Amino acid sequence: MKRKFILCCISLVGAASICVSQETPSPSPSPSPSPSPSPFKTLRSATKEATIAKLEKSITDAFKNKQAKAFKDYLAPEFSAIDAEGVKDADAEIEDMQKTDLSNYSFADMKVALLSPKMAVATYKVTTQSTSSGRDMSGTYYAATVWNKRGGKWLAVLHTLVKAQ
Numbered sequence: 001m002k003r004k005f006i007l008c009c010i011s012l013v014g015a016a017s018i019c020v021s022q023e024t025p026s027p028s029p030s031p032s033p034s035p036s037p038s039p040f041k042t043l044r045s046a047t048k049e050a051t052i053a054k055l056e057k058s059i060t061d062a063f064k065n066k067q068a069k070a071f072k073d074y075l076a077p078e079f080s081a082i083d084a085e086g087v088k089d090a091d092a093e094i095e096d097m098q099k100t101d102l103s104n105y106s107f108a109d110m111k112v113a114l115l116s117p118k119m120a121v122a123t124y125k126v127t128t129q130s131t132s133s134g135r136d137m138s139g140t141y142y143a144a145t146v147w148n149k150r151g152g153k154w155l156a157v158l159h160t161l162v163k164a165q
Contacts, residue, residue, distance in 0.1 A: 079159075081160070126141050127140045139164065
């Protein structure tokens with residue numbers, strides 16, 4: 001289990017690094033130390049955090065309702081998912097969605113870290129009532145999603161899901 005957790009963490013850091021490196025550089029860096037955030041900037045950050053939290057709910061609802069197109073619209077072309085079964089791309093995740101019956105879920109302890117104006121990581125605990133291919137998969141899981149804003153739209157780049165012990 002520790003190996004899977006370490007693999008998830010390494011993948012999460014790697015995906016975040018790739019997405020951050022895709023950001024366009026600012027025209028000229030400021031030589032002076034940055035001032036404390038203005039109330040407007042704090043409000044914008046709070047708005048982005050709320051947006052990411054809402055996206056997590058929306059993508060989970062699309063999965064729950066087996067809305068493949070809506071679900072895929074939230075995913076970046078290079079999306080990867082990591083869970084107990086291994087590393088999957090978007091198509092494999094959609095295949096899993098078709099085999100999964102998610103009857104109920106609830107999020108707890110949602111935290112959103114804004115790494116840059118176009119990069120965010122959401123971490124949370126999710127409790128589910130679900131089956132996959134007839135097997136009971138209900139339980140509590142720890143999850144993380146790396147989000148990257150491209151062309152004005154937030155897309156999931158990496159999602160990890162680990163069952164709590």
